[in-house]
Amino acid sequence: LPDAAELLDRREEKLGALEKRSGARSVVIQGKLEGPGMPTATFEELHRVGPGEERVRFALSMGSWGTTSQGTDGTVSWTTDPNFGVSVQEGVEQMAVRRVWALQRSAPWRTLYRAAKTLGEAERDGRRLLELEMTPQEGKGERWFVDPATLELARVAVVYPNPTGGALPMEWTFGDWRAVDGILYPHQRGQVLQGGVSPDSPHEM
Numbered sequence: 412l413p414d415a416a417e418l419l420d421r422r423e424e425k426l427g428a429l430e431k432r433s434g435a436r437s438v439v440i441q442g443k444l445e446g447p448g449m450p451t452a453t454f455e456e457l458h459r460v461g462p463g464e465e466r467v468r469f470a471l472s473m474g475s476w477g478t479t480s481q482g483t484d485g486t487v488s489w490t491t492d493p494n495f496g497v498s499v500q501e502g503v504e505q506m507a508v509r510r511v512w513a514l515q516r517s518a519p520w521r522t523l524y525r526a527a528k529t530l531g532e533a534e535r536d537g538r539r540l541l542e543l544e545m546t547p548q549e550g551k552g553e554r555w556f557v558d559p560a561t562l563e564l565a566r567v568a569v570v571y572p573n574p575t576g577g578a579l580p581m582e583w584t585f586g587d588w589r590a591v592d593g594i595l596y597p598h599q600r601g602q603v604l605q606g607g608v609s610p611d612s613p614h615e616m
Contacts, residue, residue, distance in 0.1 A: 413559065415527035415543045419520050422562040426517045427594035435461030438516045440596075450474050458516050467512050483509055490574050498574040503550035507569050510553065511583060514567065517594050523547065530554075536584075540565055563588055564597075579604070 423429065438458040445451050452473040459466040465485040472478045477493030488505035490498045500508070510523050520527070526546040533542040533556060540556040547553075556566035566582050573579040581604045585597035 412529045412531065413541070415529040418529070418541070418557065418559070418562070419527055419543075422557065422564070423519060425562055425595065427590070429519060432517055432519055432594060433462075433522070435464070438596075440515065444471065450476060452476075456512075456515070458512065460516065460518075465509070467509075469512075481508070483512075492574060495574040498572070500572055504572050506547060506550055507553065507571055510547065511567065511569060514564065514583075514585075515597065515600070517596055520545075524552065527555075535566055538565060 426432065436458075438456075438460075440456040440458075441454070443451055443453050450473055452471055454469065454471040456469045457467065465483060468480065468482040470478060470480045479493070480489075480491045482489055483505065486501075488500045488508060492498075513523055524545045524547050528544045528546075530542045530544050533540050535556055538558065541559050543555040543557060545553045545555050551570060554568035555564060556568075557563070558565055564585050566584050568580075568582045571579040571581060581602055584601040584603065585599070587597065587599040588595045589598050590596075
């Protein structure tokens with residue numbers, strides 16, 4: 412099996428210039444979300460990042476269901492939901508959410524994790540993928556599923572804090588990787604949660 416760090420470093424070369432992905436920049440992601448039993452929703456995700464700065468705001472508008480928002484100012488993170496109210500996370504408990512946001516803007520993997528280990532092969536959606544154990548500086552890590560042929564990140568298994576308390580395990584799916592201003596971004600993503608899949612397809616960056 413290939414060494415995880417070497418595999419991920421080769422993937423970094425395909426994502427775009429390291430300096431560009433590490434420097435100050437703004438990223439705007441707009442799209443729609445569709446799922447069983449829910450109205451079609453639209454969202455906007457704003458990222459402003461740079462050395463010592465990380466600001467993200469995500470707003471999901473679901474018509475008569477109301478608007479849900481998430482965000483971080485780099486110190487604390489929050490969620491507002493018309494059904495569950497307001498939830499604030501600090502310290503290690505917010506970092507899984509912030510790492511997934513960073514993946515969506517193609518941040519360098521070494522800025523998010525201190526180590527990576529190849530666990531073996533896994534199959535998802537009929538694809539043969541390599542399962543990697545990703546270890547952050549603090550707290551529980553994530554599992555990445557990478558296509559060994561294309562080096563595309565296909566899935567991430569992660570545990571989010573549940574707004575109502577406890578843990579919320581899920582897998583994020585990523586696809587349709589295309590370049591915008593010289594950086595590859597996933598133009599399609601989905602969320603596998605409690606047996607259901609909610610694909611959400613950004614149509615503009």
